[in-house]
Amino acid sequence: xxxxxxxxPPGTVTPPSTPLLNRFRVPAGFALGAVLLLxxxxxxxxxxRLSLLAKYLCYAIVAVGVSLAWGRGGLMVLGQGVFFGLGGxxxxxxxxxxxxxxTGEKLPDFMQLYGTGDALPWxxxxxxxxxxxxxxxxxxxxxxxxxxxxxxxxxxxxxxxxAILSQALAAALSIxxxxxxxxxxxxxxxxxxxxxxxxxxxxxVNQRMVYFVIAVVLLLLMALARQLFVSRYGELLIAVRxxxxxxxxxxxxxxxxxxxxxxxxxxxxxxxxxxxVPAVGIISPALIGIVPSIGFVIGAAVGGRASLVGAxxxxxxxxxxxxxxxxxxxxxxTYLQGLLFVLAVGFLxxxxxxxxxxxxxxxxxxxxxxxxxxx
Amino acid sequence: xxxxxxxxFTGISIGAVLLLxxxxxxxxxxxxxxxxxxxxxxxxxxxYTTYVLQKSISSAGISLLVALPLAFLVAGxxxxxxxxxxxxxxxxxxxxxxxxxxxxxxxxxxxxxxxFGAPNVQTxxxxxxxxxxxAGSVTFANNRLFILxxxxxxxxxxxxxxxxxxxxRRIRAVVQxxxxxxxxxxxxxxxxxxxxxxxxxLAGVAGVALxxxxxIGPTMGTNYIVDAFLVVVVGGIxxxxxxxxxxxxxxxxxxxxxxxxxxxxxxxxxLVAIVAFLQWRPQGLYTLRTRSLA
Numbered sequence: 001x002x003x004x005x006x007x008x009p010p011g012t013v014t015p016p017s018t019p020l021l022n023r024f025r026v027p028a029g030f031a032l033g034a035v036l037l038l039x040x041x042x043x044x045x046x047x048x049r050l051s052l053l054a055k056y057l058c059y060a061i062v063a064v065g066v067s068l069a070w071g072r073g074g075l076m077v078l079g080q081g082v083f084f085g086l087g088g089x090x091x092x093x094x095x096x097x098x099x100x101x102x103t104g105e106k107l108p109d110f111m112q113l114y115g116t117g118d119a120l121p122w123x124x125x126x127x128x129x130x131x132x133x134x135x136x137x138x139x140x141x142x143x144x145x146x147x148x149x150x151x152x153x154x155x156x157x158x159x160x161x162x163a164i165l166s167q168a169l170a171a172a173l174s175i176x177x178x179x180x181x182x183x184x185x186x187x188x189x190x191x192x193x194x195x196x197x198x199x200x201x202x203x204x205v206n207q208r209m210v211y212f213v214i215a216v217v218l219l220l221l222m223a224l225a226r227q228l229f230v231s232r233y234g235e236l237l238i239a240v241r242x243x244x245x246x247x248x249x250x251x252x253x254x255x256x257x258x259x260x261x262x263x264x265x266x267x268x269x270x271x272x273x274x275x276x277v278p279a280v281g282i283i284s285p286a287l288i289g290i291v292p293s294i295g296f297v298i299g300a301a302v303g304g305r306a307s308l309v310g311a312x313x314x315x316x317x318x319x320x321x322x323x324x325x326x327x328x329x330x331x332x333x334t335y336l337q338g339l340l341f342v343l344a345v346g347f348l349x350x351x352x353x354x355x356x357x358x359x360x361x362x363x364x365x366x367x368x369x370x371x372x373x374x375x
Numbered sequence: 376x377x378x379x380x381x382x383x384f385t386g387i388s389i390g391a392v393l394l395l396x397x398x399x400x401x402x403x404x405x406x407x408x409x410x411x412x413x414x415x416x417x418x419x420x421x422x423y424t425t426y427v428l429q430k431s432i433s434s435a436g437i438s439l440l441v442a443l444p445l446a447f448l449v450a451g452x453x454x455x456x457x458x459x460x461x462x463x464x465x466x467x468x469x470x471x472x473x474x475x476x477x478x479x480x481x482x483x484x485x486x487x488x489x490x491f492g493a494p495n496v497q498t499x500x501x502x503x504x505x506x507x508x509x510a511g512s513v514t515f516a517n518n519r520l521f522i523l524x525x526x527x528x529x530x531x532x533x534x535x536x537x538x539x540x541x542x543x544r545r546i547r548a549v550v551q552x553x554x555x556x557x558x559x560x561x562x563x564x565x566x567x568x569x570x571x572x573x574x575x576x577l578a579g580v581a582g583v584a585l586x587x588x589x590x591i592g593p594t595m596g597t598n599y600i601v602d603a604f605l606v607v608v609v610g611g612i613x614x615x616x617x618x619x620x621x622x623x624x625x626x627x628x629x630x631x632x633x634x635x636x637x638x639x640x641x642x643x644x645x646l647v648a649i650v651a652f653l654q655w656r657p658q659g660l661y662t663l664r665t666r667s668l669a
Contacts, residue, residue, distance in 0.1 A: 076470050151650055155657035159470060160410050164604045165650065171601050172646045179639025290601065294477055301474060334485040341478030345471050346461055 063315035065265030074241030079166030083141035085288030087270030094133030141270030189284025304353025390626025402574035415596020421446035421582020454575020611659030
């Protein structure tokens with residue numbers, strides 16, 4: 001059964017299940033997710049909660065890429081904030097320009113405030129074009145990832161080095177954005193976004209539309225990632241993660257294999273950033289620096305980095321827990337977040353997705369017969 | 376000329392701070408392969424040790440002198456505890472140490488916030504360290520000179536320990552070939568803990584030094600940690616001389632760029648320079664030659 005070839009992180013085993021169940025598991029799960037996201041959630045949730053969910057789904061889109069690059073490829077992508085930010089800023093620049101044009105202004109509000117003169121900076125100008133801006137939300141992150149990835153993977157800089165370099169990139173971008181106050185809005189970022197391609201974001205109906213766009217994009221990207229996982233490329237990616245040297249000896253170039261995963265993950269993060277802007281109405285350096293960049297992998301680690309559904313659910317759950325708990329008990333939430341991370345990564349490397357498997361194995365080991373399907 | 380000299384001195388003093396912070400990391404990250412994100416919080420522990428001492432010892436000079444060894448012990452003990460509780464289970468998964476210790480660092484930051492409050496605090500510097508020394512047209516700030524001296528002293532001490540003591544020999548043996556060291560009768564687990572103790576202790580010393588140049592706060596560690604890791608990456612794993620050269624080189628580069636451009640542009644250019652450098656020497660400035668393929 002080719003559908004079970006999705007391999008697992010070290011320390012987990014594929015749950016034994018019947019072939020018939022397997023054949024329908026993935027489409028059935030996908031259909032269930034679609035019904036939940038597109039049917040039940042919009043009916044059951046208030047406008048406010050639905051817009052919160054839209055925000056969490058943006059993090060989930062990043063998690064799809066994290067699951068690909070980190071879970072499958074073993075690339076610890078600690079700088080996803082960079083790509084999220086590039087996508088977010090590309091979108092926000094366009095929306096700020098259309099907002100300004102709608103009110104008859106030549107410049108976005110913050111530029112008038114900081115007084116950089118009358119002229120729009122040259123690198124803002126192309127973003128007035130919606131097609132260009134939309135393309136940039138994905139292409140710009142992918143280009144940055146391609147350059148960094150090419151340089152780093154080609155020279156076989158790997159593991160911790162790659163993680164630290166990608167983290168340093170996140171730090172550098174957010175520091176740079178803060179420093180260029182007149183053209184990027186500095187610490188405040190690009191705020192107070194009013195419209196989304198001509199639709200006012202104040203209108204709850206349009207907010208719902210944004211939610212649907214995000215949910216559909218998430219489902220599509222999950223399907224895409226799933227196809228990548230079961231493809232020949234997905235097998236190669238896992239092979240590179242587990243033994244790069246052997247893959248090299250077999251005649252493949254591991255650098256290219258890793259590069260594709262990194263670039264695709266960057267594109268997904270960029271798209272997530274672009275969708276985040278209309279959903280939340282702001283993009284700022286505080287959302288893309290080192291801390292949020294690590295935040296992007298927290299959810300995936302807790303849910304299960306190698307399991308696509310685990311990573312996505314983990315990202316949603318952690319984001320939800322963060323916004324509900326951090327308002328009421330900020331101190332307690334920080335402790336809990338730290339502890340969650342220590343426990344999930346340190347003691348359950350497969351994340352919560354592997355909990356059932358680990359428990360089942362432990363039960364078998366201690367002699368109690370495992371219930372149901374024993375191998 | 377004066378500008379050049381002054382900027383170089385600024386660069387060297389930035390480098391000295393970087394060196395102090397990165398020194399502990401060359402042990403824990405470089406030699407043991409553990410990416411300890413809580414290293415920044417051990418720095419914070421050292422800084423708060425100074426702050427607490429100054430509440431009981433009114434003389435700033437004496438409290439600073441007492442703080443140096445005490446901060447080493449406090450931060451070192453925290454490091455050894457962390458190693459014992461968590462890290463020793465993760466030696467086969469070096470990348471995961473980054474995430475686990477990140478969780479620990481979050482908790483330690485919050486702990487500092489709960490104990491000492493969220494706002495930054497300040498310590499008084501001893502009178503000797505507040506002035507300047509002028510040599511011709513160049514001025515040297517005394518506190519910066521002190522940090523430079525302290526950094527060099529730490530390098531010297533660490534070098535002597537690693538080179539000439541039985542403990543140092545055991546540490547080097549474990550780093551170069553853990554399995555062979557184990558079968559030769561070295562208790563590698565114990566060596567790991569002591570190495571971690573020393574590495575974390577050095578972070579505490581760095582924390583004491585940082586109280587002389589800036590405020591003490593729960594997030595002070597985060598500000599330095601990435602730069603310190605970059606120093607170790609560029610210097611080469613576990614290479615003291617690599618760390619020394621890199622720290623000063625990055626410090627001077629940073630200060631020259633900051634002078635000619637802006638702080639934010641300087642950061643980006645330094646990062647680009649590092650990536651470019653790794654094209655030329657992917658393993659860093661100096662490499663430890665081992666027989667392992669990876």
